[in-house]
Amino acid sequence: MARQSASVLIASFQENYEQLLRFLIRKLNGDSERAADVVQDTYLRLAQTLDTEDQIDNPRAYIYRVAGNLAIDQIRRDRRQNVHQDVEADDFHVADIGDPKPGPENIYLSREQIALLDRALSQLPEKPRAALLMFRVDGLSHNEIAQKLGVSNSMVAKYIGRALKHCRDALLVRAER
Incomplete structure (x- = not known):
């Protein structure tokens, strides 16, 4: 049964690939490279569902849910990285100042x-x-x-x-x- 649901997911993924990619491009503010990465991550995640015993009633909705969650994770990761880079840039800027006394x-x-x-x-x-x-x-x-x-x-x-x-x-x- 699990083998059958995984093949149904992969088949549905292949059928909806273009629409899924467009969905993710919109979700990721037009960044097609990041969207393509998320599509690939989605495929890998779906391929891992071979081990599950759960029956998936609506494969297309399941695929979009997985892809949407991965896109949200990507956005959060990017925000954390940007904040981290901003902090590093601020630290670097402070280090350049040197003596805090006015010139x-x-x-x-x-x-x-x-x-x-x-x-x-x-x-x-x-x-x-x-x-x-x-x-x-x-x-x-x-x-x-x-x-x-x-x-x-x-x-x-x-x-x-x-x-x-x-x-x-x-x-x-x-x-x-």
Whole structure:
């Protein structure tokens, strides 16, 4: 009985080869080489069913199920391999960096940006500057800033917004030069 079901599977496989290949090409995003590999793996898997005693009611559906499962396994294997390669590439990239300290150019640029921000802050009126510093440096809420400055919450938001825009514009003007 098992011998008969295996020969039925192989015969059905041969009859449906072209449709199975097209099915796998679609499933594997148009990669015909990988699809051909999966078709061959499917044949090998079907040939191993000689040892089973189970009766297969719908050979074509069984073949497609085996092929679909093998295609899913292939996709998962490719994803794992890609993730593994990405991790290796990241490790390689990190190894190239060497010393994690910033280089002289980055230090200079950072100091220049700090000087620009300091100059921009000094150009701000007192209340917007104080509101921005209390919010960003001291971590105070709008309510707390409003109480300290004697203004409304909405005015604090306006002060902070104007101060941030002024600082951003000062940095952008410098970056455009």
